[in-house]
Structures are given as structure tokens and as C-alpha cells.
Amino acid sequence: METTPRxxxxxxxxxxxxxxxxxxxxxxxxxxxxxxxxxxxxxxxLACMTLPYSGFPLNRALSGIAAAGYSFVAWGTSHQETxxxxxxxxxxxxxxxxxxxxxASRCRDTGLEPLMMFSTVYPEAxxxxxxxxxxxxxxxxxxxxxxLTFGHTKGGNRKLWVERFRKLGPIARDHGVLLVVKxxxxxxxxxxxxxxxIREVDDDGIRVNYDAGNVMDYLNVDxxxxxxxxxxxxxxxxxxxxxxxxxDQDCGxxxxxxxxxxLLHPVAFTGRKMPLCCENIFAPLVDRPKSPEGIxxxxxxxxxxxxxxxxxxxx
Numbered sequence: 001m002e003t004t005p006r007x008x009x010x011x012x013x014x015x016x017x018x019x020x021x022x023x024x025x026x027x028x029x030x031x032x033x034x035x036x037x038x039x040x041x042x043x044x045x046l047a048c049m050t051l052p053y054s055g056f057p058l059n060r061a062l063s064g065i066a067a068a069g070y071s072f073v074a075w076g077t078s079h080q081e082t083x084x085x086x087x088x089x090x091x092x093x094x095x096x097x098x099x100x101x102x103x104a105s106r107c108r109d110t111g112l113e114p115l116m117m118f119s120t121v122y123p124e125a126x127x128x129x130x131x132x133x134x135x136x137x138x139x140x141x142x143x144x145x146x147x148l149t150f151g152h153t154k155g156g157n158r159k160l161w162v163e164r165f166r167k168l169g170p171i172a173r174d175h176g177v178l179l180v181v182k183x184x185x186x187x188x189x190x191x192x193x194x195x196x197x198i199r200e201v202d203d204d205g206i207r208v209n210y211d212a213g214n215v216m217d218y219l220n221v222d223x224x225x226x227x228x229x230x231x232x233x234x235x236x237x238x239x240x241x242x243x244x245x246x247x248d249q250d251c252g253x254x255x256x257x258x259x260x261x262x263l264l265h266p267v268a269f270t271g272r273k274m275p276l277c278c279e280n281i282f283a284p285l286v287d288r289p290k291s292p293e294g295i296x297x298x299x300x301x302x303x304x305x306x307x308x309x310x311x312x313x314x315x
Contacts, residue, residue: 040271041314044264046306047115047277048299049238050090051076056292058090062110064292068299073107074116074277075144093120093131097141104142114142115275116180116236119149123181124157129164132179133171140175146236146275147172147179148209153218155186162200169203180209180236185218195230208233212258213240213250213280220244224262231266239306240280252281252298254305261313268313278302 048070053061058079065073078087091100100117107114117139121131135147151161165179172179181198183189188197194208208230212223227234241256243249253260267274281295281302282288289295 039269042268042270043273044310045072045115045273045275046070046303046310047072047074047275048281048303049074049076049277049279050079051279052281052295052299053292054078054087055080056295057081058088059106060292062107062112064296065299066111068296069303070299071111071113072115072275072277073112074275074279075103075114075118077118077120089120091117091138093134095138097137100138100142100144104144114144116146116148116277117142117144119147119179121149122152122156123149123161123164124151129167132164132168136168136172136175136177136179139177145176145178145273146209147177148182148236148238149179150182150184150211151186151188153185153189156188158187158197161188161197165197165201165206166203169201169205172205173203177205178235179206181206182209182211182238183214183218184211185214189219190215190221191223191226191230191234195233198233207235209236209238210234210263211238211240211279212263213242213256214238216242216244216258217248217250223258227263227266234267234274235272236275236277239276239278239302243284247285249284250280251284252302253278253309254302255283260306260309264309264313268310276306278306 048065050058050061050073053064054076056079061079062073075090078089080087091103104114119132119135121128132149139147168179181194183191183194188194191208191210198206198208210227215221215223215226239253241251241253241258243251243256281298
């Protein structure tokens with residue numbers, strides 16, 4: 001417990017009461033220590049998505065993420081497997097669960113535990129219910145804990161979301177997977193809006209993923225007060241930062257205007273495991289690296305920054 005040194009004269013005046021004061025301070029210290037011990041730290045699982053490496057083969061993304069010091073990975077959407085070639089989906093929406101199990105094994109062979117995968121479908125899409133249900137089965141086969149979805153930038157169909165999430169919740173729980181929904185502009189562009197839907201659904205298989213960069217980018221809403229309105233249902237983060245000056249641009253954590261200490265503070269002592277999946281790791285205002293080695297460097301810098309934030313928030 002930190003104390004401010006008292007003037008010597010004041011100290012002498014209070015000397016006669018020192019024993020009583022010490023007893024009181026000792027009692028308070030024990031009480032405060034007990035309260036701190038009761039606040040069990042969140043186990044933040046710091047991951048890098050393969051998404052920043054989308055212009056390179058998936059295997060190169062995995063080796064680069066591992067070399068940058070990460071122990072966890074989140075699957076992006078697609079990768080350019082050959083120079084000048086088409087981008088290949090990381091996991092086809094109709095791929096058998098065995099394919100997801102095989103890819104997860106490749107990740108683990110590289111030293112990376114997969115935590116999250118993109119659904120690549122909006123909840124309100126015509127085939128959204130079918131694809132999301134199958135994604136949950138793929139994730140379960142791979143040992144991946146979360147499937148990520150989000151609404152259209154023009155807004156989501158709240159009534160349909162609630163209807164479908166109530167069907168998907170039991171499927172997710174039965175497979176030991178969370179379906180998490182993040183902000184993506186429109187009527188579901190804030191954490192508060194997503195949380196209202198999740199609370200209406202009221203199923204432990206459906207929760208919120210928080211993307212502060214998207215909240216600031218699409219709606220120009222300050223994510224710090226916003227996360228206070230949804231922290232109780234947040235179970236993971238898509239980590240990206242944002243700048244409004246001198247250019248309106250998404251960027252990697254630590255390069256923008258978002259205070260990540262304040263962002264993580266509301267969920268720093270939940271006692272849960274909570275993935276922090278770095279979706280954007282790039283520096284603003286300058287060209288993105290043209291080599292995977294340049295991406296490796298940025299991935300490492302972002303990891304070090306977020307590790308420092310986590311340590312500070314939980315100190």
C-alpha cells in the first residue's frame with residue numbers, strides 16, 4: 001500500500017497514537033488485500049489472426065505468428081497461396097469438420113493453439129442459420145472455442161437475429177463452443193446494441209466480441225464508455241486501433257487513439273479466459289509491408305504493447 005510521507009512535526013504529534021493507528025492500518029490492509037484476492041484475474045489469451053498475412057500462404061502466416069512470440073492464433077478468412085493466384089478460403093463453409101481438425105493440428109504443430117474462427121456469413125443471410133450451425137461443428141472438431149460473426153454495415157435484422165441465435169445457442173452449448181457477435185456498423189455497430197440483442201436471446205452459447213476499432217471507425221463512437229454498457233457479456237476481443245487524425249484509418253493496437261488500458265479494465269478481473277485476437281497490426285499513414293518479414297515485425301511489436309497493457313491493468 002502506497003503512502004504519502006508526513007511532515008516530521010505531524011509525525012511527532014501523532015506518536016502517542018501510533019500503536020492504535022498501526023492496528024487500524026493493519027486491519028484495513030488485510031481487508032483490502034482480501035478484496036484484491038477475491039478479484040480473480042482474467043486470463044487474457046493474446047492471439048494474432050492470420051488475416052494480416054492474407055497476401056501470403058497460410059503456412060507462412062502460422063510460422064510468422066509463432067516466430068513473433070504468440071502462443072495463440074485466430075483463423076482469418078483467406079490466403080494467397082501462390083504469387084498472383086486467387087485467395088483460398090482458410091476453411092470452406094461446407095468443409096467437413098475433419099478438415100477443421102486437420103488444420104487445427106497443423107496450428108498446434110507450429111506451436112499455436114487456435115482460439116477463434118470467422119463464420120464468413122452474416123446472421124441474417126439466407127443460409128446464415130445453416131452455415132453458422134456448421135461452423136460451430138467445425139470449431140468443435142478443431143477444439144476452437146469461439147466462432148465469430150457480425151452484421152451488415154447497413155444494419156442487422158434484430159428480430160431475425162434473436163430468432164436464429166435462440167436456435168444456435170443450444171447447438172453451440174452442446175458442442176462446447178461460443179458464438180460471438182461483434183460490432184460492424186449500422187444498427188449493430190456498438191457494443192451496447194449487440195449486448196441488448198444477446199441479453200434478449202438469453203443463452204449462454206451466444207455472447208459479445210468487442211471490436212473497439214470498428215466502433216470508432218464505422219460510427220465514430222468512443223469505445224471506452226460503450227464497453228461499460230456491455231462488459232458483462234463480452235467474452236473476447238478483435239483487437240484493432242483507429243485514428244481520426246491526421247487520417248481516418250484503422251491500425252494496429254498502440255498506433256491509434258484508443259486507450260487500451262481503459263478498454264480492458266472493465267474485463268480485467270472476470271476470472272475467465274478471454275481471447276484478444278489481433279485483427280489489424282499495421283502502422284497508420286505508411287505503406288503496409290510488402291514482405292512477410294515486415295508483418296512479423298509488426299506482429300511482435302503489437303504483442304509486446306498488449307502484454308504491457310495487460311500487466312499494467314492487472315497490477
